[in-house]
Every structure is written in C-alpha cells, then in structure tokens.
Amino acid sequence: MSSAPFIYVSGPDDYLASRMAKDIWAELKQDVTDDFSIEVISGQAGKVDDVAEAVSRFREATQTLGLFGGRRVVWLKDVTFVADNQTGRAEGTVKLCEDLQEILEGINPDEVGVLISASPVDRRKRFAKFLEKTGDYRPSGGMDSKGGGVETLVAAMNRECESMQVTIARDAVEVLISKVNGNSRLLIEEVRKLGTYLGEPGAQITSKLIEELTPNFGEGDFFETTEAFFARDINWTLSALRRHFFAGNDARPVIASLQNRNRLLIQLRSLIDGGEIQAGGRGISKPTFERAAAKYASFYDGLSTKSGFNVFTQNLWYMGKLIGSGKFPALKALIDHQLEFIKAFEEIVDRPNEQEEALRAMAIRCLA
Structure with missing residues (x-):
C-alpha cells in the first residue's frame, strides 16, 4: 500500500485515464466487504455549483466513519474542473480546489483509501501540481x-x-x-x-x-490513399482512389493530405541529406533532431504550433515511421510530386466532373 494520502490518475486522454482508474479502483476496493464503505463521487462539473457539490460530498465521504468500522474507499471520478476551461478558471473553483487540497492533506490512507481521476488537466494550475507532487501519481498517457x-x-x-x-x-x-x-x-x-x-x-x-x-475516422478519412501513394504501390493507390470516389468524396482533401505528407518528407529528406539529422532502424535520433530544431528555429518563426510546414512541431516517433519504410524517395522525386499535386489541383478546377480521372493520372505519372 502506498504511503501517499491518495492515488492520482491523469493524462491527456480521458478514455485511457478512466481505463487505468477503473483497474486501480478494482484493486482498491477488493478487501472492503461493507458496501456502505465504498463510494464513487462524480467530478464532472459544468459550473461552480457542481464543483461545490462534489467537494462537499467528498468531504463527507472521507470524514465519515464506516457504519461497521473498517477502512473506507472513495473515488472522485472523472474530474473536469482542473482543466483549462471556463469552470476551471472561475474564482469560485480556485477557492474550492484550495478547500479540497486541505481535505486531501488530512487524509489518513490507513483509514480511507482515496482515488482521484482527472482528464484533461491543466498542469500549470497550483492544485494540479499539488495532486502530482503529494499523491501517488499514475500518469495514464495518451x-x-x-x-x-x-x-x-x-x-x-x-x-x-x-x-x-x-x-x-x-x-x-x-x-x-x-x-x-x-x-x-x-x-x-x-x-x-x-x-x-x-x-x-x-x-x-x-x-x-x-x-x-x-x-476511416475524422481527419484520417484520406489516409489510405496517402499511405498507398508513399508506399509506392500504384495498384493500391488506384484502388484507394476508386473507393474514395465511389463513396462520393471530393478530390481536394486527398490532394491536401498528399501535400501535407510530402511537405514533411521534403523537410526530412533535406535534413538527412544535409547531415543535420540521423535516421536508422530505430527511427530518428532525438539529439540530432533537437539540435537541428534549435539551429533552424529562426526559419520557422511564427510556426510554433503543430503544422505540416514545420517538421520540428511533429511527433518524433511518427516522423521516424514516415521514413522507416525503406521507400523514402529522393529529394528530386518529392519536389516533382509536389509539382504534380499542384497540376492535379489545377486540372480538377478546370474539369470538376473528372476529379477521379485527374488524380488517377497524377498517381500514374508519379508512381509508374
């Protein structure tokens, strides 16, 4: 049993946080035979009054003795008021978090087992820092x-x-x-x-x-065509295009997806060919990637958020996957691809009823 007064689970992904918290909760309550000594309190709050109710219930649950004695367990579940949202920023919420901190500081883990799960969390907040530092912190990831x-x-x-x-x-x-x-x-x-x-x-x-x-879900709708194209598989690419247009979809998102991937590959190929970053079987070397990011930071001024125009804002693992297939085109081929994408876009503007034909012709020119 941890000596910390409570267990704290959080991460950017609410599903993974909830999944981990459920597993911990199952372990926490397994030795408690009295159902009246097991309590789950919702931490979801749309307004300050909801936060006040959750804190009040939590205080009562942790400070009330069990009906038959013995250890109690309490789960403050799916807390949302530590996030960077309107409720989380409210002055009343900040004061209630201070009250909640006082309650947590007085917890005796031998008498009361406490689990707190929260996602998303603004880790800049004082209360969030307290939870991580004081509790048995279990990052759920995502x-x-x-x-x-x-x-x-x-x-x-x-x-x-x-x-x-x-x-x-x-x-x-x-x-x-x-x-x-x-x-x-x-x-x-x-x-x-x-x-x-x-x-x-x-x-x-x-x-x-x-x-x-x-x-395909969300922004991944056009992934198959892009993946097939950069796998240099012409048959797969043409089949993916057929499925895309058979479903009644438009050509523009496909071109945008191809351009975004190609734009990243142009930057990666330039950095690798110039000896700025090292790549191998395990992906891209993090030290060389970080040095290159610092060296060329001035050229990406104003592009600090995630963008296909700035390769250094991308996830390093993902970048390694892009070039790890063994079919990483030469720089000239990538530039030729970009020109072909522009040509295809011009063709679908001129011939809007022949979009599939324009993209199929583009794929053949690039991959045949």
Missing part, C-alpha cells in the same frame, strides 16, 4: 494536441492484442492509429473487432486486414 504520447497508444494496443491472443504487424500499428485518428477508444474497439474476426490464437492483424475492415 496523445496530446501535438501528437506526442503515441507510444501509450501502442502499448495499449499491444496489451489488447495480448488479451485477444493475437499479434499485430509492425507496419499495421501506424496504419490502425492513423485510421482511428489517434482515438484511443476507437483503437481498442477496432483491435477487439479485428481479433474477433481472426478468431484463432496466434493470428496476426495485418495492414491489409485493417484496410479491408476498419473505416
């Missing part, structure tokens, strides 16, 4: 707004595969994450679906199976 933390999704995927007694091919990992647009809940559900479909212990989830059975 992808943040800049694409960082993807390794947590990979770990969650691998655990789910293990529980399903299946494996997933290395190249299929990125395909599935991109298909679900980094959504952890969808990722886990898709692994379960694919594992159930395979139906045999030891079977493997492949990128081909994912393309056949997993739909």
Whole structure:
C-alpha cells in the first residue's frame, strides 16, 4: 500500500485515464466487504455549483466513519474542473480546489483509501501540481494536441492484442492509429473487432486486414490513399482512389493530405541529406533532431504550433515511421510530386466532373 494520502490518475486522454482508474479502483476496493464503505463521487462539473457539490460530498465521504468500522474507499471520478476551461478558471473553483487540497492533506490512507481521476488537466494550475507532487501519481498517457504520447497508444494496443491472443504487424500499428485518428477508444474497439474476426490464437492483424475492415475516422478519412501513394504501390493507390470516389468524396482533401505528407518528407529528406539529422532502424535520433530544431528555429518563426510546414512541431516517433519504410524517395522525386499535386489541383478546377480521372493520372505519372 502506498504511503501517499491518495492515488492520482491523469493524462491527456480521458478514455485511457478512466481505463487505468477503473483497474486501480478494482484493486482498491477488493478487501472492503461493507458496501456502505465504498463510494464513487462524480467530478464532472459544468459550473461552480457542481464543483461545490462534489467537494462537499467528498468531504463527507472521507470524514465519515464506516457504519461497521473498517477502512473506507472513495473515488472522485472523472474530474473536469482542473482543466483549462471556463469552470476551471472561475474564482469560485480556485477557492474550492484550495478547500479540497486541505481535505486531501488530512487524509489518513490507513483509514480511507482515496482515488482521484482527472482528464484533461491543466498542469500549470497550483492544485494540479499539488495532486502530482503529494499523491501517488499514475500518469495514464495518451496523445496530446501535438501528437506526442503515441507510444501509450501502442502499448495499449499491444496489451489488447495480448488479451485477444493475437499479434499485430509492425507496419499495421501506424496504419490502425492513423485510421482511428489517434482515438484511443476507437483503437481498442477496432483491435477487439479485428481479433474477433481472426478468431484463432496466434493470428496476426495485418495492414491489409485493417484496410479491408476498419473505416476511416475524422481527419484520417484520406489516409489510405496517402499511405498507398508513399508506399509506392500504384495498384493500391488506384484502388484507394476508386473507393474514395465511389463513396462520393471530393478530390481536394486527398490532394491536401498528399501535400501535407510530402511537405514533411521534403523537410526530412533535406535534413538527412544535409547531415543535420540521423535516421536508422530505430527511427530518428532525438539529439540530432533537437539540435537541428534549435539551429533552424529562426526559419520557422511564427510556426510554433503543430503544422505540416514545420517538421520540428511533429511527433518524433511518427516522423521516424514516415521514413522507416525503406521507400523514402529522393529529394528530386518529392519536389516533382509536389509539382504534380499542384497540376492535379489545377486540372480538377478546370474539369470538376473528372476529379477521379485527374488524380488517377497524377498517381500514374508519379508512381509508374
């Protein structure tokens, strides 16, 4: 048992935070036989009054003796008032967080087991810093707004595969994450679906199976064509385009997706060819990437947020995956691709009823 007065679970992904907290809660309450000594309090708050009610219930739950004696356990679940939102910034909420801190400081873990789960969290807040420093902090991980933390999704995927007694091919990992647009809940559900479909212990989830059975979600709608194109697979690219237009979709998002990927590859190829960064079987060297970022920071002035125009705002793991397929084109080919994308865009403007034909011709010119 931890000597900290409470256990604190948080991370940028609310699903992963809730998933980890549920596992911890199951362990925390397993030795408590009195149902009246087990209490779950919702920390979701849309206004300051909701925060006040949650804090009041938490105080009562932690300071009231059990009906039959013995240890009590309390879970302040899915806290939202530590986030950078209107409720979290309210003066009344700040004061209530101070009250909650006083309660937590007085907790005796031998008498009361306390679990707090929260996501998202503004870690700049004083109360958030207190929770991490004072409690038994369990970061749940997940992808943040800049694409960082993807390794947590990979770990969650691998655990789910293990529980399903299946494996997933290395190249299929990125395909599935991109298909679900980094959504952890969808990722886990898709692994379960694919594992159930395979139906045999030891079977493997492949990128081909994912393309056949997993739909695209959110910004990942045009991923298949982009992935096929940069895999240098002309047949796959043409098939992906056929599926895209058969569903009644437009050409412009496909071109935008291709340009965004190509733009990143141009920057990466230039840095590698110039000896600024090192790349190998394990991806891109972090020290060389950081040195290059510092060296060329002035050229990216005003592009500090995640952008395809600034390769240094991208997740390093993802960048390594982009160039790790062994089919990384030369710089001239990438520049030629960019010119072809522009030409294709001009063609669909001139011939809006022949969009599929324009993109198919572009793909053939680039990949044949």
